[in-house]
Amino acid sequence: MGLHVPTMAEKMAAGESPEILFWVGCSGSFDDRAKKITKALVKILNKCNVDFAVLGTEENCTGDPAKRAGNEFTFQMQAMMNIQVLDGYEVKKIVTGCPHCFNTLKNEYPELGGNYEVIHHTQLIQELINQGKLALKDGDTFKGKKITFHDPCYLGRANDVYEAPRSLIEKLDAELVEMKRCKTKGLCCGAGGAQMFKEAEKGNKEINVERTEDALETKANIIATGCPFCNTMMTDGLKSFNKENEIEVLDVAELIAKAEDL
């Protein structure tokens, strides 16, 4: 089944305005691993007949990594361009699979004139379940599996979203196991604050290795995340322990799509 991914431009040409804009983000658009997460989410949206659209080639980096790196000029130029595009399409509600885009759109765009209701994809999926649009099957995809959730800093501490991803995992036929450092005490994967784009400073260990140890201690079969950067870091962390074939790193959207056989 092909994916149904309308763009805002197409919608506008047809005289329609979708309920929600799916902000794909740079990782979700270009990174091979993250593209799978994007598609998993689209499959869920399609299945639930969510009236959404993407910006496609009109989407631009939110400017998050520039802002964290101290480059406020680049950030604000990106933000203002994006706000022009978003307001041009009269966007009201945005869903995104990237906690960094989520945080920036939600918390840092309003002061520059961009006011939208912004939610993370785990919150949207939870909404769909609550509204009865998505009834998770009792499939045995994850039967007997242990899943641990790694809190993305920009979803958890930065925006106090801890429960939405967990409530989704709990709906699966699997056991949710917590790492010793979780929720408010969750350890960063090492990619935030523009670290994703540079070598780490001198130290005695990589942060993602430290975090992967936390995950290994839980004996989980799957490490779930809700952020494409965390996904990369945890996957690399597993490789340093030669565990990449034993343990999977999956986004919560992928878990749900798998459970639904999408």
Next chain:
Amino acid sequence: MISIALFALLFLVGWGFFGWNMYKIRSNIFMGRKLDRSDNKGERFKTMMLIAFGQKKMFTRPIPALLHLAIYGAFTITQIELIEIFIDGFVPHAHRIFRPSLGGFYTFLISFIEILSVFALIASIIFLSRRNLLKIPRFNMKEMNGWPKLDGNMILFMEIILVACIFTMNGADEVLYREGLSHAKDLGDGSMGFTISSFLGPLLFDGLEPATLHSLERIGWWGHIIMVFAFLSYLAYSKHLHIIFAFPNTYYSNLEKKGRLTNMESVTNEVKLMMDPTADPYAAPPEGAVEPQRFGAKDATDLTWKSLLDSYSCTECGRCTSSCPANITGKLLSPRKIMMSTRDRITEIGDNKRKHGNDYDDGKSLLGDYITEEELWACTSCNACVQECPINIDPLSIIVDLRRYLVMEESKLPTELAGMATNIENNGAPWQFSPTDRLNWKDEE
């Protein structure tokens, strides 16, 4: 009469010195940049009551929280007794002036203080051994060498002396009272009835000469009040300042989501100008326009007053550093050190101004002389330090302000990050992908 004169002198010098120090710290803090935190008074008050008064965030680590609560409780309740000591000090022949009017409640109050003082004593001893015998990493990091370590121990020793003075005073008075020799009015049955000193007094001081007992009682009384003023004078030079500053610091907390970094208005104006096709880039600035500030922070005075208040409020507990992913993995960054460096630097700038005049420049700056670029670039902006701080100190905003200066004023940043910014500006993504390929994922297998 001599004792009243001595007490008055101690009182004036003690409060005067404290007042002068607080004035200096206040003016140091207001050297910082403007930031509006005058909104949401109700929510701010609530935050202060929960986090400073109620110590809510301390209880994420219950054992130190209980020990800390013992010292905090004893300290707070002892203030009531202190009022009596102040009055007794000024009124001729007054001794336990509240006792006749308060009666049984007085006995209850002093007993309560005594019990809390015992808890505080136990807590102080445990804290001292924790700091010096147990090798708890956060108390033994590089930035704690020298004065900070001594400071932490001194406060606990002072606390122990203070408690010893209280029991010397009450214990000796108890024995005198039993012999009908106390200066307290309304001498009644056998004992003053304070829970601890009614048995500790006889245990320690029974059989001593009345003159010795009176001296001991006075040593306890004077020792107590001298320690109180010593403490007050010492505060300004110590991490212990948090006992006062925790309150304004939590009141003026950031109430927004932690992920939101401040917007730089100065940049907004420039960007709007750039994006406005009708703007004249060579136009003279409008009449009365303020001279543009430097972008970001190079020195402590470029930080907001709240960051400076943060730095004076920090009690160097190191919870921030012990939760910092960069620090945990051996990087140079320690959020606690960021706070300590900021405080040391703003104090130095303030002292220089008072000594050498307002225009004095010592050629040093927070960035470079106190905080290095390597520390700044190790931060993942994960907010663990902000989350952990028991009094809502925000080391991250200092790190970001210093990064802003490095990047926007000096273009000093890791080359990969410069490349990332170029990519964002040229292709709308931090990597080198063509913007026209952005929707390719839709049709890929």
